Amino acid sequence: MAALVAVALLVGGAWWIWWREPASAQAATQDTTQTVQASLTTMEKTVTGTGTLTPTVNEDVSFEVSGTVLTVDVAVGDTVTAGQTLATVDTLQLNADLLAANATLKEAQARLDDAEDADDGTDLAQAQIDAADAQVDVAQAAYDEADEAMSDATLVAPAAGLVTTVDLEVGDAVTGTGSSSGSGGAGGATGGTGATGSSTSDTSSAQFVIVGTDAWQVTTSVDETDVALIEVGDQVEMTSDDLTDTLYGTVGEIGLVSTSSSGVASYPVTVDVTLPDETLHDGVSVDTTIIYERRTDVLTVPSIAVTQADDGTSQVTQVADDGTTSIVAVETGETSGTLVEITSGLSEGDSVQVEVVTRQQGQNxxxxxxxxxxxxxxxxxxxxxxxxxxxxxxxxxxxxxxxx
Structure with a gap:
């Protein structure tokens, strides 16, 4: 019985080899040739990355003076122009500070005039003149600050855009973000609260937020090995599943401070987006391609058309109009994808032979x-x-x- 089993296994093994061998030989290769022409193309060198669309204008705007809100002139969703009034606060205290600062300035100027009139040429007289002159400078600075505070009682849009936040109502008391309590401004001379008001702490959030809709940018990262290749003004192409068309832009800024991840340093690069036809939305993720070198009208052939001669030089098989072939020495330049640049040896329209390897499926x-x-x-x-x-x-x- 054991002998029969052994014979059976032996026969079965022989059959398996005989049965399976044709299947392993089913896939055969066949070399064929095709003719292609040397043609002109555009070759690019690029650096890729990812980034997020953000509006260039994203302004947090708040009062820098203290007062009670008198008017709120815009609402969320309004579109504003640069310089348009957003809100106003009362000017009662601000006006008092300005009047006091003006009086102080007049007094300092009068003391300087008296010191100059009393000048007898002595060192003491000159010292009194210098001191009075310094007091005039201090009073003038306080007056200028009080006058600016009066202007700040009207809050205006620093740039055109869409109002996305309004966190003020008429009657609210604002403490201002421009100064802290103390003896600043005209209040120092009169015991007031300062030209821009008393503030125990900065506001936790902006009273108004204005977002631009006609200027966008993308911030991406470039590795330290590539950042030296790019420069401000390089063209950038951006694509996203959330966008209908390709976005275009230029490198606007290259950061100087790097961040490191997994031991690789990278630098922030800001891309200024060219205004597209379609509407953009904040937060859209895009793939960026920074083109740092572009050459047009470059003569190329498929890389597989170029072979190496015994002496190491490059060569192609050129096909004449009558179908005859000849070996032609060529000089190659840069490679882009499946194409290689030909710098000499061929002209546009010359035909070269390309060997193509195909697989043929055998039949059982x-x-x-x-x-x-x-x-x-x-x-x-x-x-x-x-x-x-x-x-x-x-x-x-x-x-x-x-x-x-």
Whole structure:
């Protein structure tokens, strides 16, 4: 029985090799040639990255003076122009500070005039003049500050855009963000609260937020190995699944301070977006391609058309109009994708031969009845399968059949 099993396994193994070998040889390769022409193209060198669209104008605007809100002139969703009034506060204290600062300035000027009139040429007289002159300078600065505070009682838009936040109502008391309490401004001379008001702390959020809709930018990161390749003004192309068309822009700024991730330093690069036809939205993620070198009308052929001669020079197989071929030496330049630049040896329109390797799928032999594969292999004459059939069952060549 053991001998029969061994014979069966031996025969089965021989059959397996015979049966399977044609399948492994089914995939054959065939070399064919095609003719292509040397053509002019544009070659680019790029650095890629990712970034997020943000409006260039994103202004937080708040009062820098203290007072009670008299008017709120805009609402969320309004579009404003640069210099347009957003809100006003009362000027009662501000006007008092300005009047006091003006009086102080007049007094200082009068003391300077008296000191100059009393000048007798002594060092003491000159010292009094210098002191009075310094007091005039201090009073003038306080007056200028009080006058500016009066202007700040009217809050205006610093840039054109869309109002996205209004956190003020008429009657609210604002403490201002421009100064802290103390003796600043005209209040120092009169015991007031300062030209721009008393503020115990800055406001936690802006009273108005203005976002521009006609200027956008993208900030991306460039590795330290690539940042030296780019410069301000380089063209940038940006794509996103959320955008209909490709966005274009230019490098506006290259940061000087790097950040490191996994031991690789990178630098922030700001891209100024060219205003597109479609409406943009804040927060859209884009893929960026910075083009730091672009050459047009570059003569190229497929890289596989160029082979190496025995002496290491480059060559192509040129195809003449009558179909004859000849080996031509060429000089190559840069490679872009599957194309290589030809700097000499060919002209636009010249035909070169390209070898293409293709795979051909072979065909199995015809299968006979009972699983018999057509061919010369047969079981030995007089061979009988063991009682109960071959181990594992299945059909075998030559009509033998195992029982599973």
């Amino acid at each position: 032999g015809q299968t006979g009845q009972n699983g018999q594969q057509s061919g010369d292999f047969q079981l030995p004459d007089g061979f009988q399968p063991p009682e109960g059939g071959f181990p594992g069952g299945g059909n075998f060549p030559g009509g033998g059949q195992g029982n599973g």
